[in-house]
Each structure stands twice: as structure tokens, then as C-alpha cells.
Amino acid sequence: MRSWLFVALLVAAPAGAQTQLGYYRFPSIHGDTIVFTAEGDLWRVGVQGGTAQRLTSHPAEESRPAISPDGKQVAFSARYEGPAEVYVMRLEGGIPRRLTWEGGNALVVGWTPRGEVLYASRRFSTLPETQLVAVDAATGKRSILPLAQASDGGFDGAGGTLFFTRYVFQGSHTKRYQGGTAQNLWKWTSGEAVPLTADFAGTP
Numbered sequence: 001m002r003s004w005l006f007v008a009l010l011v012a013a014p015a016g017a018q019t020q021l022g023y024y025r026f027p028s029i030h031g032d033t034i035v036f037t038a039e040g041d042l043w044r045v046g047v048q049g050g051t052a053q054r055l056t057s058h059p060a061e062e063s064r065p066a067i068s069p070d071g072k073q074v075a076f077s078a079r080y081e082g083p084a085e086v087y088v089m090r091l092e093g094g095i096p097r098r099l100t101w102e103g104g105n106a107l108v109v110g111w112t113p114r115g116e117v118l119y120a121s122r123r124f125s126t127l128p129e130t131q132l133v134a135v136d137a138a139t140g141k142r143s144i145l146p147l148a149q150a151s152d153g154g155f156d157g158a159g160g161t162l163f164f165t166r167y168v169f170q171g172s173h174t175k176r177y178q179g180g181t182a183q184n185l186w187k188w189t190s191g192e193a194v195p196l197t198a199d200f201a202g203t204p
Contacts, residue, residue, distance in 0.1 A: 028074070030067035033091070035074050037063045042076060044091070055093040064108040067091065068115060073137065075099075075117040077108045086119050088137050099135050109152055113159030116143075120151050120168075130168050147193060150186075161189045163196075 027036040032047045040061045045052040056062050058080060065076040074091050077084040080098075084105045087096040100106045102123040109118045109132065116134040124144055125131055132145040132153060145162075153164030165183045185197045 026064050028065045028067045030069075030071045033067065033071070035065040035067055035091070037065065042074070044093075053093075055089075056096070062087075066108050066110045066117070068111050068137070069113065070115070075108050075111065075119075075137070077106060077119070086117055086135065088117065099137065099140060110154050113155055118153070132164065147186075147188060151183075161187060163187055164193075 022038045025037045027034055034047055035042055035044050041057060042055040042062050042065050043052040044055050060079045062076050062078040065074050067074050072091055073088050075088045078087050083103060084107060085098060085102060086100040086106045086108055087098050089096045099117060102121050104122055107120045109120055112118055112134050116136050118132060118134050120130050121133050122130055129149045130151040132147060132150045133142055135142045149166045150164045151168045153162050155162050164186050166186060167181045167183050184195055186193045186195050
């Protein structure tokens with residue numbers, strides 16, 4: 001999904017701006033608005049293209065924006081005080097509000113249908129593994145999803161099924177990597193999760 005949005009963002013750029021293209025990452029789309037990362041900051045632009053509006057200007061890095069289901073807020077990870085933590089702010093910009101104090105990399109994945117920020121963390125496991133955690137953007141209440149080693153994911157349109165990957169990306173771009181940390185796609189509605197790419201020769 002993120003790759004498709006990245007392509008859409010480039011296509012939407014005005015023809016005259018092709019010689020000044022930046023390095024755009026982590027696009028999130030809601031309605032006619034795209035929020036993305038460039039130059040270590042968050043930017044906002046319409047899906048039709050045009051001049052992007054800078055939403056943040058802190059010297060520290062902000063990344064992984066995700067627009068809320070109601071289109072009013074954007075969650076993101078930022079390294080304001082060291083390790084990446086989860087923050088939210090109004091979609092129009094403003095003062096970010098911190099939601100996590102993990103002391104380690106808390107990486108925004110998206111939002112739940114209930115309006116919670118979904119992020120990946122190693123904070124709550126006694127093993128060196130990543131888990132998906134949902135934090136209420138209003139109250140700060142957290143709940144850990146019962147999915148071992150889940151590192152990324154997103155809910156379907158109906159909001160009842162989560163599609164996720166197990167294992168953090170191991171950093172190698174080796175074609176058809178089949179090592180012990182090869183990622184696979186899973187589906188979780190209720191009860192036990194079901195693997196969708198167990199027979200795939202490599203990382204999906």
C-alpha cells in the first residue's frame with residue numbers, strides 16, 4: 001500500500017517540478033490529502049499535487065505519518081528526545097502531543113478502526129521480538145495485540161480483519177531471501193491468525 005501511494009505522489013507532482021523532486025517516504029492518504037516525510041519533516045499535499053505544506057520543522061527526525069480514520073489527526077514517530085516515540089497532532093499542523101514513553105523505537109504502523117494509534121514496539125516482551133500495540137490517542141490507554149512477532153500491518157476496509165507481517169525487516173534486499181527472519185503475510189480476524197504466504201519462496 002505504501003509503495004502504491006509513493007508512486008501516486010510522484011505522478012501527482014507538477015510536470016515543471018520534475019527537476020526538483022525530493023526524497024519522499026512513508027506516504028499516508030486520507031480523502032484528498034497526503035502526508036509524507038521528506039528532509040526529516042512531515043509535509044502535507046493534495047492528491048492532485050501542488051505545493052506541499054511543511055507541517056513540522058524540528059531539528060529531530062519525524063517519520064512514518066498515519067492519518068486518523070476521521071481525517072483530523074496525524075500520528076507519527078519522532079526522535080525529539082532520543083529514541084523514536086509516538087506523537088499525534090492536528091492534520092493542519094500544530095504542537096505534537098506525545099503518546100508513548102517506551103525508551104526504545106516505537107514505530108507508527110497506522111490506526112485501528114476505533115481510533116487508536118497502532119505502533120510496533122519491543123517494550124512489552126521479555127524476548128527480543130516486536131509486538132503491535134494500540135494506544136488511545138485521547139486517554140493514552142494501551143493494549144497489546146495477541147500476535148507474536150508482528151511488526152507491521154493494517155486493517156481492512158470493514159475494520160474487522162488485520163493483515164500483518166511477522167518479523168521485522170532484516171535489512172537485506174537479497175532477492176527471494178529464505179533465511180530464518182523472512183517475513184510472511186498473516187491474516188487475523190479473531191482467535192488464531194492464519195498465514196497467507198507460508199509457501200512463498202522468500203519475503204513477500
